[in-house]
Amino acid sequence: MPKPDANANPGDEYADAYQTRILVEVLVQVGRLAEAEKLLTDQLAKAIKQASNQRGYPDIAMAMGQSPAMEPLKSLVALYHRAGRHDDVLVLLEQSSHWGVKDLAQLLSPGMSGMDFDFENVSGGHYSKGPKGSRLAQAAAAALIHAGRKAEARAIVDSMLDQAGGDDRAYELLIQRAGQEAMPRLDAVFARDQFEERPLIWKALLLHQAGQDEEAEKVARQAIAIDPSDGEQGKGDRMRVYAVLADIRAARGDQKEAEFLRGVVRAIRLSERADDFHAAGLLSRGVKMYQDSLKHFAD
Incomplete structure (x- = not known):
């Protein structure tokens, strides 16, 4: 068995993982999912090999008992x-022995350290993107719903709502699981934090x-x-609320206000896309998109 490289720099290995x-x-953004999967499975295999000595990860991660395989597993x-x-998703969650924890419930918390992949925008870390809960919990709940294991999914969704009441993914899952029966739960969440x-919005x-x-319009x-x-x-x-209100106003016969509200939402989505171009260093294209987004507010 080859000996670990005593001169290896954990910071360099962590930087490689980040890259x-x-x-x-x-x-993922360009739809080349098979190539993304190959990169992650290779990274996972490498992490499993070095799991015995936790090489390549910061001391703080080791102190918290994380396995080097945790990040590539979460990414997969x-x-x-x-x-x-x-x-x-369920195979990885239930059958992999490399998570580094005895109970997967430890991983389904917004407070769990490490990066939380959601692939929404290039190089935009989870931490800067609003009051979101654990993406691992989201994936687990969605997989359980798909498998018909709704009671288990409900427990995860309830935990997501309790810990991150501003996370739209939790509400999507709640409604996917419960439909109109989700109304009392929505009222309870709002009663807790008005x-x-x-x-x-979801009500x-x-x-x-x-x-x-x-x-619906009163609530929106x-x-x-x-x-x-x-x-x-x-x-x-x-x-999001303006998109919901636009549909409500259209249903009530006010197409003019509905179209105005949809224009507001289109402008925001275009400016969000411009943010991605700006972050990627494509400044002139980003500025042009910002300018185009303002046109949606014109009367």
């Missing part, structure tokens, strides 16, 4: 979740889907009153 993460994000789970490979507008959506558009406007700019949310979630 792999960025490359994987780029490949996120990749399989994005690709709709829910069975593979400065959190997300349960109101408005459910009311609209049930044909109760007058009440209540959410807007709490946070008109939706500034805490990240890419893809900001201004």
Whole structure:
């Protein structure tokens, strides 16, 4: 058995892992999922080989008992979740012996250290993208719902809502699992924190889907009153309430306001895309996209 390289720099190895993460994000963004999977499986194999001495990871990670394989495992789970490979998500979660914890519940918390992949924008870390819970928990719950294991999924979704009440992914899963029966849970989340507008947004959506558009509009406007700019949310979630309200106004016959609201949302989505180009160093293209986004606000 080859001896570990005593001169290896853990910081360099950690930097290599981070660079792999960025490359994987780029490949996912352009739809080259098979190549992303190959990079991650290679990284996982390397991590498993060095798991015995935890080489290549910062001391703080070792002190918390993390396995070097944890990050590539989390990344593979996120990749399989994005690709709709829910069975593979469960295989990794339930059959891999390399997570470095005795109970996977330890991994399904927003407070768990390490990067939390969601592949939403290139090099944009989870930490800077709004009040989101664990993406590992999201993937686990979605896989359990797909497998018909709704009671187990419910426990995870409830934990997500309790720990990160501003996370739209948790509400998506709640409604996917419970439909209109999610209404009492939404009311309970809002009762716990009446400065959190997300349960109101999703309640408005459910009311609209049930044909109760007058009440849906009241609830949507209540959410807007709490946070008109939706500034805490990240890419893809900001201004969600205006998209919901647009559908409600259209259903109530006000196409003019509905189109205005949809224009606001289009402008925000375009500016979010411009953020990605700006972060990638494509400044002139990013500026042009910012300028184009402003046109959606023109009367």
